[in-house]
Amino acid sequence: MPSEWEPRILAFLCNWCSYAGADLAGVSRIQYPPNLRIIRVPCSGRINPFFLLRGLQNGADGVLVSGCHPGDCHYISGNLAARRKFALLKELMKYAGLEPERVQFTWVSASEGGRFAAIAEKVIGQIRKLGPNKKLVKSHG
Amino acid sequence: MAESRQLEAQLRETAEKLLREKNVSLFVGYEKASLPFRTTPLLLTKTEEAPRLVWNPFCNANLSVYLPRLFLAPADARAAKAAPAPPRVGVVLKGCDSRAVAVLLQEKQVRRENLVLVGIHCPGIVDRRKAEKALGEHQALGAGEDGGGNIRVVVEDGTESTLRREDVLADACLECRSPAPALHDILLGAPGEAARTGTARPGTARTRTAEFESRPLEARWAGFQEVIARCIRCNACRQACPLCYCKTCIFEQNRPRWIGPGTDPSDLALYHLIRAFHLAGRCTECGACERACPMGIDVRLLARKLSAEVEDLYGYRPGESVEATPVLSSFALDDPQDFVTEP
Ligand code: SF4
Ligand code: SF4
Ligand code: FES
Numbered sequence: 435m436p437s438e439w440e441p442r443i444l445a446f447l448c449n450w451c452s453y454a455g456a457d458l459a460g461v462s463r464i465q466y467p468p469n470l471r472i473i474r475v476p477c478s479g480r481i482n483p484f485f486l487l488r489g490l491q492n493g494a495d496g497v498l499v500s501g502c503h504p505g506d507c508h509y510i511s512g513n514l515a516a517r518r519k520f521a522l523l524k525e526l527m528k529y530a531g532l533e534p535e536r537v538q539f540t541w542v543s544a545s546e547g548g549r550f551a552a553i554a555e556k557v558i559g560q561i562r563k564l565g566p567n568k569k570l571v572k573s574h575g
Numbered sequence: 576m577a578e579s580r581q582l583e584a585q586l587r588e589t590a591e592k593l594l595r596e597k598n599v600s601l602f603v604g605y606e607k608a609s610l611p612f613r614t615t616p617l618l619l620t621k622t623e624e625a626p627r628l629v630w631n632p633f634c635n636a637n638l639s640v641y642l643p644r645l646f647l648a649p650a651d652a653r654a655a656k657a658a659p660a661p662p663r664v665g666v667v668l669k670g671c672d673s674r675a676v677a678v679l680l681q682e683k684q685v686r687r688e689n690l691v692l693v694g695i696h697c698p699g700i701v702d703r704r705k706a707e708k709a710l711g712e713h714q715a716l717g718a719g720e721d722g723g724g725n726i727r728v729v730v731e732d733g734t735e736s737t738l739r740r741e742d743v744l745a746d747a748c749l750e751c752r753s754p755a756p757a758l759h760d761i762l763l764g765a766p767g768e769a770a771r772t773g774t775a776r777p778g779t780a781r782t783r784t785a786e787f788e789s790r791p792l793e794a795r796w797a798g799f800q801e802v803i804a805r806c807i808r809c810n811a812c813r814q815a816c817p818l819c820y821c822k823t824c825i826f827e828q829n830r831p832r833w834i835g836p837g838t839d840p841s842d843l844a845l846y847h848l849i850r851a852f853h854l855a856g857r858c859t860e861c862g863a864c865e866r867a868c869p870m871g872i873d874v875r876l877l878a879r880k881l882s883a884e885v886e887d888l889y890g891y892r893p894g895e896s897v898e899a900t901p902v903l904s905s906f907a908l909d910d911p912q913d914f915v916t917e918p
Contacts (some may be wrong), residue, residue, distance in 0.1 A: 515904070515906050518889070520908055526884075530795065540918075
């Protein structure tokens with residue numbers, strides 16, 4: 435039912451910054467649409483591109499990945515190594531004909547509750563505009 | 576051309592000598608196959624078998640694919656102690672194959688001291704499918720080179736026909752930028768053959784990538800789907816690739832099972848996206864994968880794009896240096912990040 439459709443968006447958040455940033459957004463009662471399903475990971479460097487593709491295959495309409503700002507990674511360089519992987523993954527997906535807005539990467543620190551909410555709102559809005567993910571989703575049964 | 580006859584003789588001599596002087600205990604090369612336009616890998620241990628080695632435009636496998644498994648460490652310490660010393664191996668390498676060995680060394684999958692690398696200046700190899708297509712209705716019974724570097728074929732009624740070399744060269748060879756094996760202990764042949772025959776078109780990979788990229792998003796998706804639609808998930812492309820050496824491939828793991836084993840369109844797309852991604856910054860563009868594909872799929876469609884990105888973003892070309900840190904294991908503080916949402 436397209437009228438009832440609500441985007442489901444996976445959000446992989448690094449424990450040390452972005453997860454705390456999302457928490458701060460909640461504690462500060464900043465409103466943003468409830469379409470994110472948050473998965474806490476130790477570091478953005480822990481994220482295997484396969485996670486994102488599997489998420490889309492299993493019915494997510496989009497994926498948001500957020501880590502500490504470059505230079506602030508708890509493990510020093512996890513997000514810097516991740517940045518190269520993400521850059522290539524995004525290019526690859528675009529090239530293969532997947533909407534680039536479906537997979538987004540960003541940096542949010544533990545003190546940026548407002549920024550987290552703003553980015554969440556923006557990403558959710560973009561994916562809502564794209565409509566349901568049909569390309570990679572696997573039809574079971 | 577007569578030259579490859581001569582090279583073949585040199586190659587046999589080289590292998591014979593290496594084995595006789597106990598410089599290597601195993602020599603990996605090519606031998607004649609039972610079908611035209613093909614060769615079979617040959618693993619030699621005896622000097623008297625050296626005459627079975629061949630060198631011709633049908634030597635299309637990337638033989639470095641055999642190397643990592645020869646140096647696999649035993650699972651536990653006790654077994655490691657009891658294990659025989661790893662063999663010293665000689666191997667025949669074209670330009671692209673030698674770059675694959677460089678990546679294997681860089682990733683510590685093989686030991687330099689256990690390798691004797693026999694490089695051959697590569698004049699480009701024949702894509703069997705292109706040759707078969709060029710013959711149309713005819714069935715080839717045998718094939719070889721004629722004096723001018725073109726391919727002479729005997730067809731079913733006994734008549735001979737000639738295929739122009741540049742019409743049947745593999746895509747990877749037409750696109751090749753460095754046919755000389757940079758990494759070698761012994762080097763056979765002379766450089767410049769590809770240039771002399773006027774077949775090399777360096778940069779074609781870029782043109783093809785740009786062409787695909789210029790299509791609108793939906794057309795790219797349709798194009799990607801069309802390319803992979805015939806895939807039967809046989810894994811031949813993975814097996815042929817020297818850089819797909821994981822003991823348990825992620826496509827075969829079942830706890831967790833990352834991806835279905837069949838040809839569901841979503842699984843197919845994931846297979847090709849992930850396979851390409853696992854080779855990002857590693858693929859040496861040898862084309863072994865696409866020549867191994869039984870379905871004639873453009874297996875390197877996505878890999879070509881990733882190679883271009885890796886070079887443009889990070890100025891890195893895989894296989895050029897053994898000492899360099901692999902591109903995805905390194906980073907710079909100022910790596911481009913315009914892809915980031917609100918950077
Ligand atoms: S992906 Fe294909 S072209 Fe690249 S190294 Fe592997 S076999 Fe060669
Ligand atoms: S070799 Fe071809 S058919 Fe087999 S898995 Fe690779 S792309 Fe698919
Ligand atoms: S700990 Fe946050 S990105 Fe590494």
